[in-house]
Amino acid sequence: MSPGRPAAEARGAATVILLRDSSAGPEVFMMRRHVRSDFVGGAYVFPGGRVDPEDSDGVDLCFGLDDELASRRLQLPTGGLAYFVAAVRECFEEAGVLLAYDADGELLDLHDPDLATIAEKGREALNSGEVDFLDFVRKRGWQLATDHMHYWAHWITPESQPKRFDTRFFLAVAPARQTAVHDDRELTSSAWVTPQEALDKAEEKEWTIIFPTLRNLMTLLDFSSTADAEEAGRRRGAVEVLQPRILHTRSGAQAVLPGDPGYELAASSAAGAKRTGRGGG
Numbered sequence: 328m329s330p331g332r333p334a335a336e337a338r339g340a341a342t343v344i345l346l347r348d349s350s351a352g353p354e355v356f357m358m359r360r361h362v363r364s365d366f367v368g369g370a371y372v373f374p375g376g377r378v379d380p381e382d383s384d385g386v387d388l389c390f391g392l393d394d395e396l397a398s399r400r401l402q403l404p405t406g407g408l409a410y411f412v413a414a415v416r417e418c419f420e421e422a423g424v425l426l427a428y429d430a431d432g433e434l435l436d437l438h439d440p441d442l443a444t445i446a447e448k449g450r451e452a453l454n455s456g457e458v459d460f461l462d463f464v465r466k467r468g469w470q471l472a473t474d475h476m477h478y479w480a481h482w483i484t485p486e487s488q489p490k491r492f493d494t495r496f497f498l499a500v501a502p503a504r505q506t507a508v509h510d511d512r513e514l515t516s517s518a519w520v521t522p523q524e525a526l527d528k529a530e531e532k533e534w535t536i537i538f539p540t541l542r543n544l545m546t547l548l549d550f551s552s553t554a555d556a557e558e559a560g561r562r563r564g565a566v567e568v569l570q571p572r573i574l575h576t577r578s579g580a581q582a583v584l585p586g587d588p589g590y591e592l593a594a595s596s597a598a599g600a601k602r603t604g605r606g607g608g
Contacts, residue, residue, distance in 0.1 A: 334486035334487075334491070335488070335489055335490065335491045336491065337483050337484055337491040337492055337493040338377055338378075338491065338492055338493065339377065339378035339409070339410065339413075339492075339493050339494075339495075340375060340376060340377050340378060340413070340492040340493065340494040340495070341375055341376070341378055341410045341411075341413040341414040341417060341494065341495050341496075341497065342372075342373050342374070342375030342376075342414070342417075342494055342495070342496045342497070343373055343374045343375060343414050343417065343418045343422075343476075343496075343497050343498075343499055344373050344479060344496060344497065344498045344499070344543060344547070345373065345374060345418060345422060345424060345499055345500075345501050345507065346498065346499070346500050346501065346547075346553045346556055347500065347501045347519060347553065348552055348553050349519070349521070351521050352521055352550070352551055352552070353521070353522070353547065353550050353551075353552060353553050353555075353556055354519040354520055354521050355373070355519070355520060355521070355522055355525065355544070355547065356373070356374070356422060356424075356501065356507045356517065356518075356519055357371045357372065357373065357517065357518060357519075357520060357525060358371065358372060358373075358374065358421065358422065358509045358514040358516065358517040359371050359372075359509075359514060359515050359516045359517070359534075360372055360513065360514060360515075361512075361513055361514070361515050362515075364513065365490070366490055367535075367537055369535055370534075370535040370536060370537055370540075371525070371528075371529075371534045371535065371536050371540070372536075372537075372540060373496075373540065373543075374417050374418045374420075374421040374422040374424075375414070375417050375421070375494070375496075376413070376417040376420070376421070377413070377492070378409050378410055378413040379409075379413065379416075381459060381460075381461065382408075382409040382410075382412040382413045382416065382461075383406060383408065383409040383412070384461055385408065385409075385412040385461050385464075385471065386408060387465075388412075388461060388464055388465060388469075388470055388471050389408060389411060389412065389470070389471050389473040390428060390470045390471060390472055390473055390474050391473070391474045392408065392411060392473045392474065393408065394406065394407060394408040397410070397411055397473075400478050401478060401481075401495060401566075402565065402566070410495045410497075411471070411473045411476055411497070412461070412471065412473075414476055414495075414497045414499075415427070415471045415472070415473065415476065416453075416460045418499070419446075419450060419453070419460070420450065420453055420454055420460075420510065421509065421510050421513065421514055422507045422508070422509065422510075422517070423446075423447075423450060423505075423506065423507055423508045423509075423510070424501050424502065424505050424506075424507050425437070425446055425505070426471065426472040426473075426475050426476065426499055426502070427464060427469045427470060427471050427472055428469060428470045428471075428472055429442075429467075429468075429469055430467075430468040430469070434472060434475075434502045434504075435469070435502065435504075435505065436502075436504040436505075437502075437504060437505045437506070438504045438505075445467070449463045450510075454510060454512060475499050475500065476497045476498075476499050477497060477498045477499065477557060477560025477561060477563065478495065478496075478497055478560070478563065478566060479496045479497055479498040479543070479546075479560060479563065479566070480495075480496040480539075480542075480543055480546070480566060480569070481493075481494070481495055481496070481566050481567070481568045481569065482494050482496070482539040482568075482569050482570070482571075483568065483569070483570040484570075485570065485571050485572050485573050485582070486570075486572075487572070487573050488573070494539070496539075496543055498556060498557070498560045500553045500556075500557060507519070522544040522545070522547040522548050523548060525544050526541065526544055526545070529541060538571060538582040539569070539571075542569075569584060571583060571584050572590055572593030573593060574589040574590070574592065574593040575593075576589075
């Protein structure tokens with residue numbers, strides 16, 4: 328961001344920290360973004376994306392949740408429900424996991440061949456823009472399992488960056504009878520890993536993982552099961568808004584949070600980096 332130029336608007340986004348149990352403890356589903364992506368290309372990420380205007384139309388589909396309650400949880404005046412809907416939608420689009428109840432009130436069992444075919448074709452049509460997500464769910468008498476979506480974190484992209492997101496992170500456990508798989512379009516590979524394995528891959532430079540994702544992985548290290556993580560999600564109080572700044576030094580650029588050394592200097596260092604050609608995000 329050049330001196331005097333206003334920061335780019337941060338667009339609403341929703342991300343899902345999708346968990347499952349394993350013999351090594353909870354694992355998290357991570358996917359590699361296409362290297363040609365215009366946002367963090369080649370990085371390993373959780374399922375997620377922008378909140379669309381249509382996501383606010385799912386009031387009748389969210390089990391046990393309306394906009395008033397959703398907004399209160401997210402500390403918003405209105406519009407909170409759209410983030411929950413977007414989280415469920417993006418998880419389905421990108422990871423193939425649909426957190427929804429069938430007409431009998433049971434979590435969708437995609438080991439059922441007929442339901443698996445419906446879901447697979449629906450996902451393909453959704454990703455190609457042929458169908459609307461809420462219409463797809465509504466026509467089948469399903470409801471979104473928003474009660475399985477636990478508000479976990481809130482990150483806002485630094486003001487110095489040209490592309491910015493105001494992202495709510497949700498924690499959810501993958502239904503036992505569904506299989507997560509990347510979309511092979513925006514995401515080119517995927518893996519279930521323990522949080523520590525993901526952090527080790529980042530440390531060893533095997534995986535590129537951006538700062539907010541790293542920090543969210545760290546919050547999962549102490550859980551011995553998905554039940555423990557879900558319980559922490561249910562008990563989570565007010566979620567702190569985290570907005571890093573980019574600190575430019577002679578050794579390079581690094582993200583810093585309030586309380587970190589150099590945070591107060593970061594805004595001015597970013598402007599200086601732009602003037603001298605050292606910056607750019």
